[in-house]
Amino acid sequence: MPTPELSDVAKNLVLAGKGILAADESFGTIQKRFDRIDVVSTEETRQAYREMLFTTPDLEQHISGVILFDETIRQAAVDGTPFAEILSKKGIIPGIKVDKGAKPMAGFPGERITEGLDGLRERLGEYRELGARFAKWRAVIIIGEEIPSSVCINANTFAMARYAALCQEAGIVPIVEPEVLMDGDHDIGRCAKVSESTWVSLFSALHQHRVMLEGLLLKTNMVLPGKKCDKQASVDEIAEATVRSLRRTVPPDMPGIVFLSGGQGPIEATERLNAMNAMGDHPWGLSFSYGRALQQPAINAWKGEASNVPAAQNALFHRAKCNGAARDGKYSVEMEKQAS
Ligand code: 13P
Numbered sequence: 001m002p003t004p005e006l007s008d009v010a011k012n013l014v015l016a017g018k019g020i021l022a023a024d025e026s027f028g029t030i031q032k033r034f035d036r037i038d039v040v041s042t043e044e045t046r047q048a049y050r051e052m053l054f055t056t057p058d059l060e061q062h063i064s065g066v067i068l069f070d071e072t073i074r075q076a077a078v079d080g081t082p083f084a085e086i087l088s089k090k091g092i093i094p095g096i097k098v099d100k101g102a103k104p105m106a107g108f109p110g111e112r113i114t115e116g117l118d119g120l121r122e123r124l125g126e127y128r129e130l131g132a133r134f135a136k137w138r139a140v141i142i143i144g145e146e147i148p149s150s151v152c153i154n155a156n157t158f159a160m161a162r163y164a165a166l167c168q169e170a171g172i173v174p175i176v177e178p179e180v181l182m183d184g185d186h187d188i189g190r191c192a193k194v195s196e197s198t199w200v201s202l203f204s205a206l207h208q209h210r211v212m213l214e215g216l217l218l219k220t221n222m223v224l225p226g227k228k229c230d231k232q233a234s235v236d237e238i239a240e241a242t243v244r245s246l247r248r249t250v251p252p253d254m255p256g257i258v259f260l261s262g263g264q265g266p267i268e269a270t271e272r273l274n275a276m277n278a279m280g281d282h283p284w285g286l287s288f289s290y291g292r293a294l295q296q297p298a299i300n301a302w303k304g305e306a307s308n309v310p311a312a313q314n315a316l317f318h319r320a321k322c323n324g325a326a327r328d329g330k331y332s333v334e335m336e337k338q339a340s
Helices: 004-013 028-037 041-052 083-089 118-127 150-169 190-208 235-250 264-280 294-302 306-327 333-338
Strands: 019-023 065-068 093-097 102-104 113-114 133-143 174-181 217-220 256-260 285-290
Touching: 004 019, 004 065, 004 093, 004 133, 004 174, 004 256, 004 306, 019 294, 019 306, 028 041, 028 294, 041 083, 041 294, 041 306, 065 083, 065 133, 102 133, 113 150, 113 174, 113 333, 133 150, 133 217, 150 174, 150 294, 174 190, 174 294, 235 264, 264 285, 264 294, 264 306, 264 333, 285 294, 285 306, 294 306, 306 333
Parallel strands: 019 065, 019 285, 065 093, 093 133, 133 174, 174 217, 217 256, 256 285
Antiparallel strands: 102 113
């Protein structure tokens, strides 16, 4: 049976003023991020980059947890202290990405199914020993003319529920992450429909798999028009559409929903989260688990140079602070002027 520790960890990840830093880029994804700053991705450069992020002074003021990649949870700072220990000493909860990626789904052209259940029980046991107290599993749902199919949605949420049950058995809080992608020219209404169908399927699968909602977090997309849609939406339209769809489909017993940034600009992602929290009280904490929206200014300032570490850390701290304020509906664009 899930322990009370699970619900404590889940609640602590969405405390007021704080959210999650997603730093779990796989080898392929971190290479893409490094390509933009002309840095070759090697074990050493990945270590240096992540050490810069995790040793940011006062990061714990606004960051409750960090999602790590398999290589990263086994890495240490140059002084030999494991990254997971650096984080937990600051009061930041270490987490781990455990899925093995979204692969083309046989028989369903254009759709993807996330793999990674084989051997997961054993891997979770090892990750717990290494310090992980929460985990993440991401599925992607792609909008196209005739997709997503209900088979793709249900296959993904079923696998996600099996993952969540294994996490709770291991004493690890599962973050379930269905991401409806922003790619395409669909409008915001279509994103709302697909997101609602996905969340309904997910919570049904979680219920069937006897997953304890109090010891779980949902990480998901905001309800947005596709990137190529002619009719883009205002900050308030996005906030209202997202909250409406979530209220229709997500049970109130779950402690929190953390958004991914998914290609939104750093300031956009902050403004939209802020608008949702400024609407008033919600049944769950609404917070962030951003990758790019937190890291982009920092990686651009870093450029692979040790001499740029203080500037990069300032940039990360600034975005964490702005998003921490947005977590409580207290952000204003004036805060952007404080960036040094
Ligand atoms: P982005 O915020 O860059 O979308 O990353 C979040 C994440 O963890 C995706 O799985």
